[in-house]
Amino acid sequence: MTAAAVTAAGDIRRRRTWAWITAALVLAYFGATYGIAHGTIYTQGLISQAMIFAVLAVSLDLVAGMTGLYSLGHAGLFALGAYTTALLGHAGWNIYLLLPISIIGAGLVGAVLGTLSLRVSGLYFAIMTFIFSLVVTVILQDFAFTGGLNGTPGPIYPSLPSWAIFLGNPLVWTIAVVLLIAVTIVWSIRASAMYPVLLAIRDAEPFAAANGVRTAAIKIGVFALSAGLAGMAGWAFSFSGYISPQQFTWTTSVNILVMVIFGGINTRLGPIIGAAFVSAFPIVVHIDPLVQELIYGLVFVAIIVFFPGGVMGLVMLVIHRLTRRRSGPPLAAAAAGDTAPVGHVEVEATSSPPRRTGSEEYALEATGITFSYVKGVKAVEEVDFRVRRGSVHGLIGPNGSGKSTLVNLVAGRLRPDEGTIVANGRRIDRLDAATRPAHGIRRTFQSAVLVRDLSVRENVTIGLYHRTPNVAGRSLVWPLLPGALRDHREMRGAADTALQTAGLAASWNGARVADVPHGVEQLTQLAAACVGEPSILILDEPLAGLSTREIEQVSEILNDLRERGVTVIVVEHQTHFIFSMCDDVTVLAAGRLVVSGPAEQVRSNERVREVYLGQ
């Protein structure tokens, strides 16, 4: 308790320090804005444009960098905001009312574009959004109400009241505030517990879904948010004079992506640096246009070739070099303390899962399950699979007998062609994977599906996503919410405890998953599944690649889980482990049930010896 109090006190102190630093930065930002608002028209125009592009680049980084949706439609969304404001502003609408209209309008269109990402991904998504940009340009050019090729004049931005006239150009202030809003939202998400979840959607979608993340809804939501920010940029841009279709062509979309990549994708400052460089370069460098384009191209190619992380990647490299001596080698340090302090870690008594009501003997009942990947070839055929509540249940069979298929059917990656699955008294076979954790089901994957760019600890916090209230909504202003920060701290603490229980030395917790050996990945995904405190835990070959000592550790974890009443389903090939650990065992061969029953009976079964065990 005292330890917790100390951490809380330290947390409050850190928060105070950060609050002061943030306040100082915001003050400096407004000071700079004051300077710019009193600058020459040239400076004002140059920096305003760079700031608007910074809003676009930051909003694109949210979808491209964090969520892996490479959009080439941001110029179109930008145009929506700008034209909405220009046309309705001329019709006499209040320009401040047009701000939320521009944001929501672009956001709704973004939501529609975002749904495309559910059907196509990667390059195809980029092409679809690219076509959206083309269509917007065509509409702007060919319709009379938009002013056609000539464009349309934007509304005049109202001047400041007399008491505020000392601030200078009001448009500069407005754009500065718009950028501040965009940066605050995107940086908040980056600092929140949502960030690992977004990266999981980007790199390890099955893992995200298995932890209760509704990946489809979040992709659409994030894209809509990004589109709204682009619409906001368009609103601010419309006041800068004439707007015309040429300003919003697909080349603008590509330019925004170039800014993000040039500055450093998925970094805080990268998109802003990129926007400043790309939008200011052609204006600041006064030379022959041809030479200018050449130099611009060469600089860009050089950065990408030599520093794929962009400008921020280069900066981080330099910082890393300068601080090299101080920080020890993470891997070597981790390897030295290879396994956890031997000795059994008690699982907290408070963390036992709520016992479900209902007196049924079985936690899971799958009846008459049939499934085919390809028509005519049944991977699983009329399988009955019943698991007693609180038991450890082994699922074995030759390679290709349908074990993983059955696991995926129960965990929701696949849906059965025939048959029913009932978990904890509720029928679940028609629900998708992301809703299964709400029914107490968690699973691990045969080849660990984790986010390689994140640390071991951050990966485990994803397992707490659906137990933490409203992570997605709160992430927009995360650092401003004391409750969110407390939850975040508790998530990290719970992750560390789960990793310790899984038998990993604490030195691994901060290591990037890309740098850890296979066995550590296995224990990490086990910890991520356990931290969610499931009532039914499904483990697909949890021992693959583990050493004898680690296998003993896993055995202890399973015994603990059994004592706490958790039902565990294990797919494994290590028969010694299966028959010493499991209460019941089910054997599949060629997609059909061979036998199911108490471990001892199954072990001595003649058919099992023949098809699986040998000898």
Added chain:
Amino acid sequence: MSGEALQIEGLSAGYGRFDVVHDIALRVESGEAVALLGPNGAGKTTVLRAIMGMLRHRRGRIEVAGTDVTTMPTHRIARGHVGLVPEGRRLFLDQTVEDNLRLGGLRLRHDRERVEALLGSVYELFPAVGRYRNRPANALSGGEQQMVAIGRMMMSDPALMLLDEPSLGLAPLAIQDLARALTALREQGRSILLVEQRVDLALQVCDRVYILSGGRIVRESSASTIDAEGRELIDAFLG
């Protein structure tokens, strides 16, 4: 048979700027099967990757069949009759099983008969792989994919075979098949360096054993004496 299929001296290698393994000395005689055992994170995979030239950061000397390959690029090492079954299988999941296997035999593409013969021997060894030869690799179960990965390595007809946990995900009967296959390949005069967590499999197949811990080789022993001493030694290092 005489001479060394693989000779490593003073090898230090790792990722980025950090060494994972230090001052490794190891040899595999021609026609010998050697196991490299050790706990997770000891650096076993790193040693295999260093031999294959897949790590930029390496020091020391690596010789394959008397040729210095220390600074050679991976494709030349592979052409020099070294085959690898990598950690994580690394199959081309959208390609058919047979295309995956044929890719392994790319080195021998001008010798069609030999490729067909090798293909036949893979299918003989793993009948399941032969049954699914025209399916995309991702339609196979994890264990079956592992068999394809081993088969793909065999397709290049290597003199020295590096295997990174080939038993991963294999059912007991399939592991016995694998042990028989490795023994048969060895009897053909091939050399094997086997990284395994399944100590029983390693001892069944191999003549000699190195134990790697914390990035250093802490013990070398013949497989039979380890058998004789019981599991104590292994337990001490592998837990």
